[in-house]
Amino acid sequence: MHDFAIFWDWLSFGVRWLHVVTAIAWIGSSFYFIALDLGLVRREGMPEGAHGEEWQVHGGGFYHIQKYLVAPARMPEHLTWFKWESYATWLSGAALLAIVYYAGADLYLIDRNVLDVSAPVAVLISVASLAIGWLIYDLLCRSPLARNDTALMLVLFPILVAVAWGYTQLFTGRAAFLHLGAFTATIMSANVFLIIIPNQKIVVADLIAGRKPDPKYGRIAKTRSLHNNYLTLPVVFLMLSNHYPLAFATEFNWVIAALIFLIGVLIRHYFNTVHARKGSPHWTWGAASVLFLLIMWLSTAPKVLTGEEKASAGAQALMASAHFPAVREAVTGRCSMCHAAEPVWEGVRFTPKDVALETDAQIAERAREIYLQSGRSHAMPPGNLTAMTRQERALIVAWFEEARR
Numbered sequence: 001m002h003d004f005a006i007f008w009d010w011l012s013f014g015v016r017w018l019h020v021v022t023a024i025a026w027i028g029s030s031f032y033f034i035a036l037d038l039g040l041v042r043r044e045g046m047p048e049g050a051h052g053e054e055w056q057v058h059g060g061g062f063y064h065i066q067k068y069l070v071a072p073a074r075m076p077e078h079l080t081w082f083k084w085e086s087y088a089t090w091l092s093g094a095a096l097l098a099i100v101y102y103a104g105a106d107l108y109l110i111d112r113n114v115l116d117v118s119a120p121v122a123v124l125i126s127v128a129s130l131a132i133g134w135l136i137y138d139l140l141c142r143s144p145l146a147r148n149d150t151a152l153m154l155v156l157f158p159i160l161v162a163v164a165w166g167y168t169q170l171f172t173g174r175a176a177f178l179h180l181g182a183f184t185a186t187i188m189s190a191n192v193f194l195i196i197i198p199n200q201k202i203v204v205a206d207l208i209a210g211r212k213p214d215p216k217y218g219r220i221a222k223t224r225s226l227h228n229n230y231l232t233l234p235v236v237f238l239m240l241s242n243h244y245p246l247a248f249a250t251e252f253n254w255v256i257a258a259l260i261f262l263i264g265v266l267i268r269h270y271f272n273t274v275h276a277r278k279g280s281p282h283w284t285w286g287a288a289s290v291l292f293l294l295i296m297w298l299s300t301a302p303k304v305l306t307g308e309e310k311a312s313a314g315a316q317a318l319m320a321s322a323h324f325p326a327v328r329e330a331v332t333g334r335c336s337m338c339h340a341a342e343p344v345w346e347g348v349r350f351t352p353k354d355v356a357l358e359t360d361a362q363i364a365e366r367a368r369e370i371y372l373q374s375g376r377s378h379a380m381p382p383g384n385l386t387a388m389t390r391q392e393r394a395l396i397v398a399w400f401e402e403a404r405r
Contacts, residue, residue, distance in 0.1 A: 005404070009372055012099050019092035023239075026085035027232055031271075033082070034229045037222070038276035040067055049073060070215045075207040083197050090189035097182060101126070101175055106312040107365055111172040125170060126179060133163065133183045134190045141224070149223065153230075157261065160184075164257040173248040174241075174354070180257055181238030184231050191224040229272070233264030245354030251301040259295050263288045315364035323399035324364075330392040331363050331370065334381055371400035 040052025051069035055062065101109045105119035109126070117125075136159065145152045163183060167176035199217035206213040237260050241247045247256055270284040318324065337345045339357040355369070356362050363370070373380040374388060375396035381388055 005368055005371065005400075006376060008099070008103070012096070015092055015096045015099060019089065019096050022085060022088040022092055023236075026089045027236070029082050029085055030225070030229055030232060034226065034272065035275040036065065037067065038272055047072075070218055071203050071207055071213045075204065079204070081197070081200075083192060086189050086192040090185060090193075093182065093185060097126075097178070101178065104368075106314060107368070109171055109175045110312075111175075112312070114168075114172070115170050122171070129163075129167075129179065130183055130186045134187055137187045138190075138194075141227075146223070149226070153265075157258075160261055161254070161258040164254040168254045173245075173250075173253050176253065177238050177241040177248040177257060181235050181241075184235050184238070188228045188231055188235070191228055195224045196221040230265050230268045231261075233267055234261045237264070243353065245352075246299040246350060247295075249351075249354035250299045252298040256295050256298055259291050259298075263291050266291075312365065315361055315367070318364040318367050318399070318403045319360050321399055321403045323395060323402065324360075326395055327399045328360060328363055330388070330395060331357050334386040334388045334392065335370075335374070337386070338381075367400050367403070370396055375400065 036054060040054055042052050046053060046066065049068050049070065049072060050066045053064065053066040055064055057063070102119075102123045105122050110117060110119065110122050115122075137156070140146070140152060140155060145155060160180075164176070164180050167179050167183075170176070171179060199221045202217050203213040238257065247253065250256070266284040266288045270281055273279060273281050321327075335357050337343065338348045338352055339355050341351060341356055341358065343349065343351060355366060357366060357370075370380075375393050378384060378393075
């Protein structure tokens with residue numbers, strides 16, 4: 001069983017690596033094509049049906065790109081599709097969600113001081129919320145609101161705020177932020193899989209059959225692509241947030257998440273305006289900076305927990321181990337000066353990663369992390385500043401491995 005814990009941690013690392021690489025590819029292509037589309041210039045002598053063109057230089061060569069608003073007169077022999085970046089990002093993200101949050105639901109997903117549910121129920125809530133999010137968004141995009149992007153965004157923003165608050169009432173703060181990111185990323189990837197690519201396939205089929213393509217399919221795909229472009233930066237922040245408890249583990253975490261969406265929109269608005277050659281709205285950076293300062297201030301309010309701390313069944317078994325009293329003494333003596341609600345180690349002002357190791361339940365709930373970082377490896381304490389001994393590390397290993405047999 002202990003070997004499986006090591007395998008599982010490496011599996012998580014590998015899938016996370018894949019997810020980051022595919023996300024870079026998807027985000028990069030999204031940014032590139034929106035910038036290209038906005039920067040197109042109409043010139044004399046362009047082929048029939050061409051909407052605009054752009055000359056670019058990169059990597060020692062020049063590129064001449066033309067865009068057809070609907071479609072070219074005939075189907076080109078070679079056509080490159082940009083879809084697998086999105087699919088691979090979502091699939092790897094879903095795999096990572098399952099590996100970390102579903103398999104480790106008792107630790108990472110469920111906060112029994114917020115909502116005391118079983119792991120299967122929590123997973124069901126998670127999956128259902130992602131599906132329902134897409135359905136609501138898609139219905140709004142098919143409504144009369146879709147005729148005005150600004151009006152649609154003004155309706156979508158309060159929904160995102162409500163979702164942010166709702167997740168904090170269901171899951172741990174860390175899982176709430178991750179799910180808000182997954183909620184948004186699911187909408188983005190479903191836009192590609194269910195709307196953008198199918199619409200483009202209809203246009204291609206019309207070209208092959210010699211029919212005149214309907215321009216509505218291109219317009220719809222472009223609108224959804226623009227939505228994805230504006231949602232990208234908040235998703236990246238939410239996916240990185242699990243490393244920063246000041247974002248997810250404070251009283252107003254849901255407000256912080258809502259403000260991040262505004263900051264992301266402001267930054268993308270600046271770049272999209274510049275790429276469209278419509279000026280440089282520098283005010284967006286000032287507004288984004290003010291909002292970020294507001295976030296910093298909101299993060300100073302601590303998360304207030306009410307009620308008695310509850311331990312999972314797995315944690316109770318670890319606390320019942322004969323090794324636990326000695327492990328508790330080692331952890332409190334070597335780790336708790338930093339991993340505390342009020343750290344006492346000089347220079348550490350906030351609980352690292354929101355991981356407190358002061359009570360029996362806290363230590364037992366984090367047994368796997370303690371085992372991997374202080375038993376199987378020497379990652380913690382950092383630089384072994386508190387002089388954890390070989391005997392103490394061996395004790396942690398024995399405690400975890402015997403309890404998991």
